[in-house]
Amino acid sequence: MTKPSAGSGGGEHSPEHRPDEGSHADSDQADGQRFVLHKPGGEPVRTGRNLPVAIASGVVLGALVFFSIFPWPQLFTIITSIAVLLGLRELSRAFGRKDVRLALVPLAVGGVAMQPAAYFGGTAVLLGVTALTAVVALSWRLRGGADGFAADSAANMFTLMYLPFLLATWQLLVSHPGDGQFWLVTFIVVTISSDIGGYFAGILLGSHKMAPVISPNKTWEGFGGSVLACAIAGALCVTLMLDGHWWVGVVLGLAVVAAATVGDLIESLLKRDLGIKDMGRFMPGHGGIMDRMDSLLIAGPVVWVVLSLLL
Secondary structure, three states, X not given: OOOOOXXXXXXXXXXXXXXXXXXXXXXXXXXXXXXXXXXXXXXXXXXXXXXXXXXXXXXXXXXXXXXXXXXXXHHHHHHHHHHHHHHHHHHHHHHHOOOOOOOHHHHHHHHHHHHHHHHXXXXXXXXXXXXXXXXXXXXXXXHHOOOOHHHHHHHHHHHHHHHHHHHHHHHHHHOOOOOHHHHHHHHHHHHHHHHHHHHHHHHHHOOOEEEOOOEEEEEHHHHHHHHHXXXXXXXXXXXXXXXXXXXHHHHHHHHHHHHHHHHHHHHHHHHHHHOOOOOOOOEOOXXXXXXXXXXXXXXXXXXXXXXXXXX
């Protein structure tokens, strides 16, 4: 449930200088927080993060996810429920910078309930719990009066759909009859391949900016690395684990590249609007939990739709 952290086609997490980041941004500039790679011509490239620590954190989190779905995939509902609570904490603090208030109690209770609802009840039960949570969250905000109601309500609905609902699509993957655990593994492997391919291609070859206004560190070379890595990973996962045709894996990989890139850009723009570099500092070398799930959140439902239609 994680990925490398650096600017490329697959992820934008290099330090960006903004006047309100203070010592947090300065600390990331220290040599002790950097890891140096070299371009083919020998030019050193600073990654912006302590890469060995980031990789170690990713391995630990990946192992946690793996051992939560084998042999009891029901345990994965606990993992995504914890992610809901941690993510709500980060989003609440981030929105608080703009004096926007989240209805944390109904979002937390409903968001956690949505995880087992999706696993045990499928899409119909998930939609029912989501709708009920939306009604309660909007009603909860009524007692705050008219001042800021529109902004708070919009933030609550955004948070509901962006975090617990999209996380619940991971439960739809793992609960698929027969081979759901391998659906989830395929989703994680292909999405992380997008980030890894984009990371190294962007760091070593990147020169043409993709979206400089939104995410100045993303490059078209990094995007190309993401496409190649995703297509290969998708073809291998679908043929080896899901007994599908290789072309299904390629289609899946291309869909994941698009979703992961959009997910990165969405969170980059959100953080830029809120005036923060990271959503939190939960994991060493990785930032907050929301920083690690940006591409995964958007890719989850895309993988579920593609596999449901083509397998």
